[in-house]
Amino acid sequence: MKSDREIGLGACQTAEELEASRRSRVLMKGNEAIAEAAVQAGCDAYFGYPITPQCELLEWMARRMLELGRVFVQAESELGAINMALGAAATGARVMVSSSSPGVSLMAEAMSYMAGSGTPMVLVNIMRAGPGLGGIGPSQSDYFQATKGHGHGDYRVPVLAPDSIGEAMELTATAFELAERYRTPVMLVADGILGQAMEPVELRFRTPERHAFDWALTGAAGRPARIIKSIDLDPEVLEKRNLALQHKYREIARHEVRWEGWQLEDAEFAIVAYGTAARVARSAIAKAREKGIKVGLFRPITLWPFPERELARLSRRLHGILTVELSSGQMVEDVRLAVEGRCPVGFHGRMGGMVPTPDEVLGALKALRARTERTRSAEHHAAPAPPPSRPLATYESSDVAPWVHERARRGGRR
Amino acid sequence: MTLNTLGQATPAASSARLVYHRPDVLRDRSTHYCPGCGHGIVHRLLAEVMMELDLPAHTIAVAPVGCAVFAYDYLNVDFVEAPHGRAPAVATGIRRVRPEAFVLTYQGDGDLAAIGTAEIVHAAARGERITAIFVNNGIYGMTGGQMAPTTLLGQRTTSSPSGRDAALMGYPIRITEMLAQLPGVTYAARGTVADVASIGKLKAMIKRACQVQIDGGGFALVEALSNCPVGWGMTAEESMDHLKGPVVEAFPVGVIVDRGTSAMPAADTGCPAPAHPEA
Numbered sequence: 293m294k295s296d297r298e299i300g301l302g303a304c305q306t307a308e309e310l311e312a313s314r315r316s317r318v319l320m321k322g323n324e325a326i327a328e329a330a331v332q333a334g335c336d337a338y339f340g341y342p343i344t345p346q347c348e349l350l351e352w353m354a355r356r357m358l359e360l361g362r363v364f365v366q367a368e369s370e371l372g373a374i375n376m377a378l379g380a381a382a383t384g385a386r387v388m389v390s391s392s393s394p395g396v397s398l399m400a401e402a403m404s405y406m407a408g409s410g411t412p413m414v415l416v417n418i419m420r421a422g423p424g425l426g427g428i429g430p431s432q433s434d435y436f437q438a439t440k441g442h443g444h445g446d447y448r449v450p451v452l453a454p455d456s457i458g459e460a461m462e463l464t465a466t467a468f469e470l471a472e473r474y475r476t477p478v479m480l481v482a483d484g485i486l487g488q489a490m491e492p493v494e495l496r497f498r499t500p501e502r503h504a505f506d507w508a509l510t511g512a513a514g515r516p517a518r519i520i521k522s523i524d525l526d527p528e529v530l531e532k533r534n535l536a537l538q539h540k541y542r543e544i545a546r547h548e549v550r551w552e553g554w555q556l557e558d559a560e561f562a563i564v565a566y567g568t569a570a571r572v573a574r575s576a577i578a579k580a581r582e583k584g585i586k587v588g589l590f591r592p593i594t595l596w597p598f599p600e601r602e603l604a605r606l607s608r609r610l611h612g613i614l615t616v617e618l619s620s621g622q623m624v625e626d627v628r629l630a631v632e633g634r635c636p637v638g639f640h641g642r643m644g645g646m647v648p649t650p651d652e653v654l655g656a657l658k659a660l661r662a663r664t665e666r667t668r669s670a671e672h673h674a675a676p677a678p679p680p681s682r683p684l685a686t687y688e689s690s691d692v693a694p695w696v697h698e699r700a701r702r703g704g705r706r
Numbered sequence: 707m708t709l710n711t712l713g714q715a716t717p718a719a720s721s722a723r724l725v726y727h728r729p730d731v732l733r734d735r736s737t738h739y740c741p742g743c744g745h746g747i748v749h750r751l752l753a754e755v756m757m758e759l760d761l762p763a764h765t766i767a768v769a770p771v772g773c774a775v776f777a778y779d780y781l782n783v784d785f786v787e788a789p790h791g792r793a794p795a796v797a798t799g800i801r802r803v804r805p806e807a808f809v810l811t812y813q814g815d816g817d818l819a820a821i822g823t824a825e826i827v828h829a830a831a832r833g834e835r836i837t838a839i840f841v842n843n844g845i846y847g848m849t850g851g852q853m854a855p856t857t858l859l860g861q862r863t864t865s866s867p868s869g870r871d872a873a874l875m876g877y878p879i880r881i882t883e884m885l886a887q888l889p890g891v892t893y894a895a896r897g898t899v900a901d902v903a904s905i906g907k908l909k910a911m912i913k914r915a916c917q918v919q920i921d922g923g924g925f926a927l928v929e930a931l932s933n934c935p936v937g938w939g940m941t942a943e944e945s946m947d948h949l950k951g952p953v954v955e956a957f958p959v960g961v962i963v964d965r966g967t968s969a970m971p972a973a974d975t976g977c978p979a980p981a982h983p984e985a
Contacts (some may be wrong), residue, residue, distance in 0.1 A: 337803050363802040367795065368828035375792035375825070379799025382786040383766065383807075387799075401789050409787065509784040509800070511764035511807055519778045521769070521787035 306600040315493040322457045322482065325493055326390075326416060329464035332497030336385040337363035339373040341397045344428045345484040346418035351392065369536015370398035371536045374415070378402050382520045384508030386468055390416035392484070393434050394425060404443030405479050407537070408522030410507070412471035415449075415466070416480045418487035419591060421645040430484035432567060435622035438479050446534055448541050449550060451479045451595040453566040457491040461499075465498040465595070474544055481595065483618055485568045485647070544597055544684050548702075551599035553606075553682040555581070556588035561657065562606060564590045564627050565616040568647065573616050574652035587657060595623065600630035607631040616648060617641040635662050645671035729753040733782050740847075742942025744899040744932030745773060748841055749780050751909045752812075756783075759916055765808040766800050768793040772814040773847045783810075794829035797836045808919060809835070815842040815856040819881045826885065833924035837915045840882070840927060841853025843934040844953065851937035854878045858956055860864040863937070878956055882929045886963040892923035895961040898931035899947040904959070911961070923967035931957055973978025 303373070320328075327349045338357055340350040350366070357364035363380065367373035371665060373389050381387040386571060391399060396417045404414055417438065423430035438451045450470050454460035460482055471478040471534055524530035555577060556562060563573040570591045580587045590613075592599050612635050615624040622638045624657055640656035642648045728734060732753040739745045756762050765783040769775055778785035788796040788859040801809045818826050818840050829836065845863055846852040852865040856878050859900050860869040870878075886894040897908030908930055915926035931953055932938035933945035940948060 337799065339799065365798065365802060365832075368824050371792065372798075372825055375788065375795035376799035378788070378792075378804070379768070379786060379796035379801075380803040381799070382796075383800055383804050385803040402792070404789070405789050424850060509766045509786055510804070511766060512782070512784050513763035517778070517782050517784050519785045519787075521778070523775060523787060614801070660758075662923045 293658050294470050296637070305687055313470065313494055316494050316496075319490050320457060320493050320494060321348055321490045322460060322486045322488060323348035323418065324352045325457045325461050326464050326480070326482075326487075327356065327691040329387050329461035329497060330414070330468075331356050331360065331362075332499060333465040333468050334386050334499045334502070335338075335362070335388050335468070337366050337377070337387045339367050339376040339380075339387075339389050341367050341370050341373050341391065341395060343392045343495055345430075345487050346390050346392045346416070346419055349416065349418070349487070367536070370395040371401070374399040374413075376498040378406055378411055381413045382409075382509050384505045384510065384558060385500075387412075388414040388416065388468075390418065392418045392420045392428075392487075393422050393431070393437075394420075395439065396434065400437075400443035402443075403447050403523050404447065405442075406477045407447035407449060407532070408445060409520045410475035411477070411520060412468075413477045414467040414471055414480060414483070415477055416464075417592060419481055419483045421643065427482065429489075430486075430568060430647060431483075431643070431645060432483050432569060432621065433617040433643065435595060435617070435619060435621070438519065439598070439626070443477075447537060448596055449477045449479050450474070450543075450544055450597070451481055453481050453593060453595050454552075455490065455567050455591060456487065458493045459593075460486060461496075462498065465500055470498040470544075470548060472500070472505075474509070474540055476540070481567070483568045484645075489526070493531040494659045514667050541597075547601045548594060549597050549602070550593035552589075552591045552593060553593065554589040554592065556606065559586050559588035560611045561585065561587040561614065561661065562590045562610055563587060563614050563616055563653070563657070564592070564603065564623070566595060566623065567618075569616045569618055572648055572650055574655055575650035576616075576657065579650055579654050580657055583654075585657065585661065587672075592623070598626045598630065600626065603627065603630040604632065604634070607634040610635045611668070612636045612638065612660045614640060614653070614660050616640045616653055616656070618647060619643060635697075636660065638663075666680065707736075708782060714939065719871075729757045731756050733780050735779065737780055738776055739937045740934075740946060742933065742935040743753050743773070743847075744843065744930070745841060745921070747899040747905060748839065748908075748930050748932065749777070749903065750838060751912050752810075752870070753781060755913045755916055756781075758913065759920065761808045761888050761916065764806060765809040765810055766804060768794070768800070769795045770811070770813040770817040771848075774812050774841065774846070778911065791817050791820070792825050793822065794825040794834070794838065797838075798829055798832070798834050801834055801836055805899065808837075808916070810837050810839070810916075812839045813841070814847075814855045815844065816846045819879050821854045823881070826881070829884045830888045830891050830925045831893070833888075833920055835922065835924060837919045838925070838927045839912065839915075840929045841932050842957065843932040843937070844878070845934045845937040847934045847937045849933070855881075856957075857929065858952055862939070865939045880957060881966070882927060882962055885925075885927060888925075889965075891925045891927065891963060892965050892967060893926040893961075894929075894963045896929040896931065896957060896959050898949060898954060898959055899933070900931070900946055900954065907959075914961075914964070918967055921967040922951050924965075929957075931959065943956045 338353040467478040495496040565573040751927040853863040917924040935945040
């Protein structure tokens with residue numbers, strides 16, 4: 293398993309390096325930074341369709357790809373875009389598409405075909421709030437969609453989730469690498485804030501090495517014809533295809549888990565969060581530390597494969613875990629599966645494009661701590677402990693953030 | 707060594723002169739198509755044209771969803787499978803990154819004229835330099851004979867058991883005429899497999915549609931009116947008579963547009979071609 297300490301910015305050692313790094317930084321918008329990172333990663337072809345909040349990515353590619361004599365097509369729909377990507381990728385080209393949540397739903401069909409036929413591609417989802425047309429505010433409510441299959445059939449795709457624009461740039465190159473190494477679509481998911489925000493980033497790019505593909509369609513000159521397909525009407529043959537896919541997914545789960553830990557060394561509590569929620573969590577952790585709460589951050593970088601073994605190991609020495617998401621609680625299910633009841637798992641989330649404040653998260657953390665302390669003291673004094681009226685691992689958001697509901701009752705804005 | 711019509715070696719002593727043989731690009735195997743189905747004829751015509759134009763070695767073809775889903779089992783060229791209706795988009799992706807390839811799509815009427823309407827219209831509108839073979843048999847054959855967008859008025863199918871009623875189910879769609887309106891379409895024609903003379907004309911259309919791509923033209927489409935004896939509830943012979951009669955009446959055969967390749971800007975870079983002037 294990899295820790296990802298080397299990923300992203302902030303790896304400078306000396307004052308000189310720090311100064312050089314400061315001077316080489318430019319202010320870039322997330323969407324544009326991801327686009328340029330893809331260009332620098334050697335993306336041969338980009339296909340897209342306008343949707344807020346990812347339009348700057350499309351617009352950047354429209355200019356840059358044609359400037360470089362590469363392929364850019366604005367498709368008639370997200371269906372068109374991802375199927376163009378399927379065709380281009382089938383010939384061995386390095387291909388990317390991007391969209392936001394409703395558009396990504398339309399791409400589910402081709403994602404399933406590409407997973408089934410082993411076609412590499414990078415799909416960037418700058419997530420907005422749903423369901424339906426929803427809104428254009430930031431959200432992480434596509435976690436299930438990204439990690440649990442997206443389209444039909446038994447398949448997974450690696451899902452990378454940066455929490456800064458610098459890391460998004462690095463992970464864009466990683467996404468191409470994984471796609472080609474494992475012959476699979478790869479998703480890079482970032483909420484609308486990461487797409488829209490500007491941050492100083494170092495213009496440090498990476499171009500993954502190119503490999504010759506023995507499966508790419510190039511015209512059957514001097515070799516037998518190649519077929520890229522997902523159909524097998526013979527159940528025995530199709531089961532073999534599925535078994536091969538599952539083998540591939542086990543390999544990915546074994547080698548490609550990425551996560552980051554922060555202030556976990558002495559932690560009694562951990563916040564599990566990714567993307568923008570992890571940024572909020574860092575601020576909340578700083579405040580909590582001032583108040584003497586020993587809490588750290590566990591940040592999955594690959595949402596699939598989820599760093600479940602690492603989290604399980606950590607959970608053995610924790611009093612409790614708080615999961616923070618820009619959703620009703622999706623990743624928290626994977627957290628609970630990993631923790632297997634070893635410690636209580638609470639949740640705090642906001643929806644509809646709302647983002648939790650550090651104070652909200654701190655409040656949720658305190659509520660979790662109070663509850664775990666009551667339980668721990670009850671376990672100490674009462675023997676045998678009565679079964680809890682409900683499992684500790686099923687905190688509702690109403691338990692940890694009563695003020696959210698109170699506000700909703702008052703009908704007021706935050 | 708000479709080969710007989712089944713592609714089998716015949717004794718060297720034979721004095722027979724071979725006048726009709728299987729084109730090399732057609733794999734030597736029986737097809738899954740129903741007895742009397744026109745797909746086999748269209749496959750063969752396409753194979754003959756591909757051999758005559760020396761295309762197989764640099765062809766990348768796109769297989770549809772529908773009866774022709776296994777086209778790659780019969781045509782011995784590189785193939786990618788497209789989701790239902792998406793072949794023109796898949797072909798666009800191939801075209802843009804492989805300017806040197808011969809890019810071919812093969813679709814049925816449910817695939818092209820219903821679920822894939824947006825993809826075919828916009829590939830044509832962009833003037834993608836691809837050759838599209840469109841087999842129209844007026845029915846969803848693969849799934850058991852349901853009504854297609856091209857089903858004739860009054861025609862009984864499993865999903866229009868009392869016959870297609872315009873008030874409830876609308877009218878058959880002549881999508882080739884619709885596409886021919888677009889300046890990106892260099893060539894659009896409709897032929898049929900109904901009889902030997904028509905098959906000869908259909909082959910000429912397919913050849914022209916392939917030549918357009920070779921010559922750097924825009925989008926080229928050939929619609930082949932075909933039959934579905936099983937789905938239509940007819941014998942093969944009856945289905946051919948039906949094809950020659952009411953089907954051709956509803957879908958007139960002939961070249962609908964041929965704008966000539968000189969009207970097309972060169973689109974051999976990855977860059978989208980500028981708007982095409984009307985020829």
